[in-house]
Amino acid sequence: MSGSLSGAVTRRLVTPLVLPVLLLVAYHWWASSAANPYFPTLPAIVTASADAWWGEGWSRHVVPSLRNLFAGFGLGTLIGVALGTLLGRVPVLQAATGPAIGFLLAIPPVALLPVFLLALGVGARLQIGVIVFAVALYLTVCTADAVRAIEPVVLDVCAVYRVRGPRRWVVVLLPAVLPQLLAALRVALSLAVLVMVVSEFVGASRGIGAYTLLAQQSFAYRQMWAGMVLVAALGVSLNALFSVLERTLLTAASIAPSTGARP
Amino acid sequence: MTTALLRALDTGPTSGRKPPNARRMPGSSARAAASGIWPAATFLLVLAVAWEAAPRLGLVSPSSVPTLSAVLGDLVRVIADPAVWRALALTVRTWVFGLVVGAALAIPLGVVLGLRHGVYEVVRVPLEAIRPIPPIVILPLALLVLGGGVAYQVVLVVQGAMWPLLIQTAYAVRHVDATVLDTARSFRLGRRRTLLWVRLPAAAPAVVTGLRLAAATAFAVTVVTELVGGARGVGALMMIAQSGGDVVRVYALTVLIGILGLAITAGFARLERRLLVWQPGVAR
Numbered sequence: 001m002s003g004s005l006s007g008a009v010t011r012r013l014v015t016p017l018v019l020p021v022l023l024l025v026a027y028h029w030w031a032s033s034a035a036n037p038y039f040p041t042l043p044a045i046v047t048a049s050a051d052a053w054w055g056e057g058w059s060r061h062v063v064p065s066l067r068n069l070f071a072g073f074g075l076g077t078l079i080g081v082a083l084g085t086l087l088g089r090v091p092v093l094q095a096a097t098g099p100a101i102g103f104l105l106a107i108p109p110v111a112l113l114p115v116f117l118l119a120l121g122v123g124a125r126l127q128i129g130v131i132v133f134a135v136a137l138y139l140t141v142c143t144a145d146a147v148r149a150i151e152p153v154v155l156d157v158c159a160v161y162r163v164r165g166p167r168r169w170v171v172v173l174l175p176a177v178l179p180q181l182l183a184a185l186r187v188a189l190s191l192a193v194l195v196m197v198v199s200e201f202v203g204a205s206r207g208i209g210a211y212t213l214l215a216q217q218s219f220a221y222r223q224m225w226a227g228m229v230l231v232a233a234l235g236v237s238l239n240a241l242f243s244v245l246e247r248t249l250l251t252a253a254s255i256a257p258s259t260g261a262r263p
Numbered sequence: 264m265t266t267a268l269l270r271a272l273d274t275g276p277t278s279g280r281k282p283p284n285a286r287r288m289p290g291s292s293a294r295a296a297a298s299g300i301w302p303a304a305t306f307l308l309v310l311a312v313a314w315e316a317a318p319r320l321g322l323v324s325p326s327s328v329p330t331l332s333a334v335l336g337d338l339v340r341v342i343a344d345p346a347v348w349r350a351l352a353l354t355v356r357t358w359v360f361g362l363v364v365g366a367a368l369a370i371p372l373g374v375v376l377g378l379r380h381g382v383y384e385v386v387r388v389p390l391e392a393i394r395p396i397p398p399i400v401i402l403p404l405a406l407l408v409l410g411g412g413v414a415y416q417v418v419l420v421v422q423g424a425m426w427p428l429l430i431q432t433a434y435a436v437r438h439v440d441a442t443v444l445d446t447a448r449s450f451r452l453g454r455r456r457t458l459l460w461v462r463l464p465a466a467a468p469a470v471v472t473g474l475r476l477a478a479a480t481a482f483a484v485t486v487v488t489e490l491v492g493g494a495r496g497v498g499a500l501m502m503i504a505q506s507g508g509d510v511v512r513v514y515a516l517t518v519l520i521g522i523l524g525l526a527i528t529a530g531f532a533r534l535e536r537r538l539l540v541w542q543p544g545v546a547r
Contacts, residue, residue, distance in 0.1 A: 016388030038408055096302030100310060106524030107517065108483035111498070113490060114505040114513045119327040186395075194397035201402070201491045202502075213491070216403035224403050232396045239395035 040222050048222035049229055052211070062230070065196060065207040068124055072131025073192045077185065080136040084143020094144060101141060109134035109191070110198045122203040127196055134195045135188045142184035146177040175253045182246045189242055193235050208234070329511045337515040347500065347516075351523070354485055354496035357413065361420025362481045366474060369425045373432025377466070378458070383437060390430050398423035398480055399487050411492040416485065423484035424477040431473030435466035468539050475531040482527060486520065497523075 024042065031041045040048070053062055087094040113130060120126045154176055158168050200209025212227025314331040317323045341347050376383050402419060409415035439462050447457045489498025497520055504512035 015384050016392075018385050019389045038404070092302050096306035099303045100307060102528075103521050103525060106528050107521040108479070108486050108524065110483055110490065111486045111501075111517060111520045114501040115517050117505055118510050118513055190395040190397070193395070194399065197397050198399060198487055198491070201399075201487075212403050216407050219407075221407070224407070228400055228403060231400045232393075235396040235400070236392055 037221055040225055044222055045225045045229060049226040052223055052226040053230060057211070061206055061208055061211045064124065065127075065200065065209070068127035068207070069131065069192055069196050072128045072196070073135055073189060075128070076132040076135025076192070077139060077188070079132065080139025080188075081143050081181070083136070084140040084145075085147055087140065087144040088147025094148075101137070104137055105141065109137075109195050113199055113202050116199075117203050122205070126203050127199045127207065130195050130199045131192045135192050138188050138191060139184055142188075143177070143181060146180035146184070147173075149180070150176045178253055179250060182249065186239065186242050186246065189238055190235060193231075193238065197231055326508075326510055329514060333511045334514040334518065337511045338518055341512070341515045341519060347497075347519070350495060350497050350500050351519070354489065354498070355523070357416045357420060357488070357494075357496065358478075358482050358485045361417050361485065362424050362478055364417065365421040365424030365477060365481065366428060368421070369428035369477075370432050370470060373429045373470075374436050374458075374463070374466075376429070376433035377436025378462075383433060386433075390426065390433075393426060394430065398426075398484050399491075402487070402491060406492050411494050413494070415492055416488040416494045419488050420481045420484045424481040427480065428470075428473045428477040431476075432466065432470050435469035435473075436462055439465045471535050471538055475535060478527060478531055482524065 027039075028042045031039045051057075087097060109130065112133065113126075116126055116130050116133070120129045150173065154172060158164075158172050163172060196207075197209040200207040201213045204210040208227055208230055212224055212231070215221075215223035215227060311331055314328075318325040318328055318330045376386055399419065401422070405415050405418050409418060443461060443465060444457070447461045452460065485496070486498045488494050489496040490502055493499060493502075497516055501513055501516045501520075504516065
């Protein structure tokens with residue numbers, strides 16, 4: 001029994017770490033022997049990261065990035081879920097807006113940056129504006145799909161038991177769309193990080209993306225690596241945090257967490 | 264005059280909903296079809312009028328949102344411009360090349376990963392973990408090492424297209440219905456024939472879906488490499504127009520990218536239908 005238990009622990013905890021550790025060791029060995037300035041060794045990257053993000057760098061670059069990210073994501077979610085619910089409940093509106101939304105969806109959100117640059121200028125408004133747009137558009141479509149996919153039987157049961165008004169929304173409709181909505185929110189969060197970084201590449205003097213690209217342009221290779229590592233870490237950790245939130249919410253609503261099924 | 268026109272068109276959906284056949288079959292596809300084109304046409308017209316009117320009435324500054332007519336006029340000029348066509352061809356070339364190379368790497372690798380239990384277990388969690396990392400995270404490094412040319416673009420597009428497709432393929436090849444595999448075993452198909460005739464066809468829908476998603480990612484990454492790295496293409500034209508303050512041109516080029524994006528979406532939807540006609544609507 002203890003044998004199978006330790007076997008399970010090995011499978012769950014050790015196996016996933018094999019590849020990353022091997023890659024890191026290989027990279028470190030190669031970087032220290034090649035001595036290529038473009039590819040600093042791991043300790044150099046760690047030191048540069050600590051220098052870059054501790055103290056002034058934190059308040060100057062990380063805080064603005066995160067603030068824009070959360071402001072944009074939050075506002076975009078509110079708009080997207082509200083619009084999506086409306087479109088999902090009113091078929092005429094969905095039919096009316098379909099082609100326009102389809103056209104906007106066909107444009108990669110990052111391709112709208114020049115337009116947003118003209119409209120909003122350089123700075124936090126640009127970052128927040130683009131994130132709001134990208135998140136709201138994506139969530140409008142996903143929420144409308146989820147709301148439309150609610151089983152008619154569920155609505156009939158609501159009618160029979162006279163569950164109406166806000167109670168119907170909280171007790172029946174929200175749990176019905178929750179799994180799909182959370183999956184969409186998770187994708188939207190990655191999208192928000194992507195859009196944030198690119199918008200900081202293009203038009204910002206502050207933020208992680210601006211710092212990273214400036215480091216690249218001024219040949220500060222270690223600082224550039226510190227920026228790339230932070231962006232990657234941000235993507236991974238925000239997603240992990242969201243997974244925890246997702247599972248907690250779904251458990252609280254006593255819904256089985258969504259399977260690994262892909263779109 | 265515009266309001267009159269608006270009102271005239273605004274009655275479109277209501278008059279369209281009145282015919283008796285719509286009443287006979289409530290909630291049927293017939294009604295959806297009847298109300299299908301009018302609401303959309305009305306909405307697009309309202310949108311167009313609002314876009315044209317807002318800068319004229321001073322609701323938005325024409326230097327940030329030009330009128331629709333100006334944008335459409337410039338779109339005609341853009342489409343007639345050979346320089347734009349050259350840029351468009353470069354953008355499409357980078358996108359296609361990156362997507363094809365990415366797929367050529369990711370699909371075979373994904374099949375191998377899906378078949379080998381040990382390798383799959385080792386690779387699955389790290390691959391899942393890097394999924395939420397933005398595909399352009401290595402852009403500064405690629406720009407530094409490869410410069411702002413085609414190699415830089417292709418590397419970024421390939422890796423952007425590759426990771427999601429790799430996971431999708433491995434997952435699909437691995438998670439084939441057990442009954443189907445048992446059937447193959449009862450027929451003593453052997454490993455090779457099971458792979459060719461059972462596993463790969465069963466995985467095809469998911470792989471094609473993955474390809475569609477990878478195409479969208481690759482397109483976005485292509486545009487980013489042109490916006491940021493200065494690689495040639497439509498994105499670069501947009502940045503030039505933007506820094507030159509040519510507002511109308513920026514909008515026209517954005518519309519052009521939207522048209523290209525629509526063509527890509529439509530093309531892949533068609534491909535998906537064409538390739539999967541034999542699949543009874545079960546997209547895994």
